[in-house]
Amino acid sequence: MDNNMANNLSILTKKILICCAVLILFSCSAYARITFEAVTADSATIYSGDTLSASPLIIVTINTNLNLLATNPIILNISGSTTSLTPSSYSAGTITAQHQPTLTDGIYNIRVSATDITNNTRTWEATNLIVDSASQTTTISDPLNFPNPCNADTGTAIGYKLSKQANITLTIHDLLGNLISKKSYAAGSNGGLASYNEVTWDCKTDSGNTVGNGIYIYLIVGDGKLLSRGRIAVIK
């Protein structure tokens, strides 16, 4: 074998090794996967523009196929204030971490970053989160229900945001004010969360009779005061 051939073979080998290394590195990167299952505050998934209570319990749920970094694998950044969260586990799989900050009234951005052993970092962010500890509870936007129209076969979900958690009473009336159904939701639980809430109605009266086609008015009452109302169309 002459020198030229050997040189060529060496160069080729190096290229192949480099390619392999690149491939290995690439495949290692693609294999390292971190996904945010949910980031909740007081059990409600956080989305940009949501409201937070003054002391929300933030729970981060991630899924990773690699072990987390041994130190500070999950960082919670609330408008520049960072906190390292202790994960429930460092092993691959579904991992949670939580933190309950105390927030003053204002608007916040929350960023959560998670890093695995390969230093693969994933970031989750929600912006313009509102903390308002005013004495009165208000809904942030007009409540809506889905599906609309609905019927007893589909039921309907009623979604609404609250500025702070509160004891909520949801009453459903016919168009002349007669009470059809009444449900209560405790503050801090679904329906009374300081965030987005979704509750359901099965298109039936409290005594179990299905209502006929028509429009029904629902009232969201908190602290004895009407917070908001909406219209549900029932069409079978």
Next chain:
Amino acid sequence: MKKKLLLILILSQITIASAFAADISIDPSQTILGARELALGRSGIAEVREPWNLIINPAGLASMKYPKFSATSRRVVFGETQYINVNGAIPTDWGTFGLGVININAADSIQTKRDGETNRIIPNPSLEALAYNNNLFILSYSKDDFVKKDIAIGANLKYHQQSFSGGQAINAQAIGFDLGSQFQVNPLLRVGANYQNIFSSGLKWNSTGEADNSLGGLLKIGSKINLLGDKGTALRSFKDQKVVGYLDIPLINSSLTQNSYNLGFEWLVSKDINLRTGYNSNFGLSYGVGLQNEGFRFDYAYAPSPYGSGNNPHYFTLSYMGELVKRVSRKLINEFFAIKFDKYKDKAITTEENIKFEGKASYKKVFKQTTSWIVPSISQKDEFTTVTEEAYIDKLELNNHKIKVNANATFEIEEKLYVGRNLFYFAGKLPKQGSTWEAVRILRIIPFTDVSEDFWAFRPIALNSTLGIIKGYPGNLFKPNKGITRAELVALLLRTSGISKESIGYIENPFKDLKESFWATAFVLKGVEQKLVQGYPDQTFKPNRVLSRAEGITIISRFAKLKEINRTVFPDLKEGYWANKYIAAAKDAGLLKYLAEKDFVPNQAFTRAEAAEVLYLTKGIQEKADYFWETGKISKATTLEAASKPTNSPSNDKNKKQ
């Protein structure tokens, strides 16, 4: 028997409603939103004659007597629903017919979807918002005294029409039937029952799958009790106050409407103002007021929602209440004092030496009273009557001397009579209302012995002799039935004219039987000169010849200058009789009233009594008599001045306010 019948009626109404156990639709007639009824806690099953009876219990319309209408329009349920209700009823001879329309609608039910990122519910702008409309038409009939007295029955035939528009255009119709009854247990208590949708066809929608919705039945019983009112018609009576209580209870309910117990109280403060309060077991306390005027009633209710603040709690309803209104008005048209005497009248003639007055002193007001029967805006009927109110005078004087008046305004007093005219002046006073007087003139005469007070010509003889027109004979005799001679009558008439024997100048005497020494020669010649009489063709006058009735009436007719009338006025006078024109003139002038319904008998002797009677009725003698009554004096001429005020009277103005 009544109780058994009521029980049967109630039980007969407890039927199985449309057996759709699920999918119950709203029936607008099952929710009460009239302001009056809201204020009463939504009660009214046993109410009567209210426009909203058409919806609450049509049997309550049965006893209506006049049309009634009601209208309500507002947004309800925190402004989400537009509600309009118009209803009314008209009574007829065959029962009461009613018509009602209710409309409810709501819009802007937004169609939605889920956000792809957040999975939250968001509007779906590609789909149009939904609107819902619900119309109900009601035709009502009710009848009172159905089968038995005090039982009323009513029924509604209802047509439901519902629809969606916007994102989905579907509609449905249904027929419903209500049956109601009421029973007046006694004057205090009325009970009723109403079964809404005792039968209904169910709503058939034309959407996919043709969903059937039921309307749901609702049976309620109720009562109305008079708590305060007139004795015998209420539990208690208290100073004309009227309070009514209502209580309604549900029995069967398969509707969307929750069971509720309704309690209400209404205080009829006056005929135009009512105050109300009520309690509904679902909606709590409510209050209200009703104002009525000219057949229209405005009702207001304050009925807050128990489902949170922010719902408009104010409700208004305008109704036409066509009740018959009675309105009485008076206009004073006359007022006068009156002193009335039981026995003696003014210008009485008596032979008595004393007189006893018995009478009553009173003050009267006369009103023109108008009673208007009004059905506001429909009809008005006026009745006119004259009403007199009487008060009593307690201060009475006779000729300026106070006399006693009894408690019932009667009085009695005895006075002495003098021969001639006696004037008795009664004056009465009422504080702040002036005074009045009444004059009584009594003529006392020394009677002729041959003329009794019950003689037919007593009065003219008494007056004529008092006036000096006719004299009696010696011995206080008048000889009323003696025939009057030609000379006597002529002399009588001329003396009446104020012509004395001495005042008659020389007149040539053509009569050969009339001596100068004859007492009446001058009067006869004067009478001939004045064409009162004329002689006979043989140049005699026959002064002592008794006049016939025809002759006497003729002379007096000429004396009174009566216009001759060619007419036969008595059945025994023939046409063409020479004296008819004088007799007819005398009768027309009212001088022959004493011959009414009798024959004239023209050739009968003309008596002194007749002469006194006929002469008395002539204008000249009447004027002398009036002057005499007024003044007590005797005029010497037949032409007299107008009557002046009585002697010694302070004023001739009656009812003068001093």
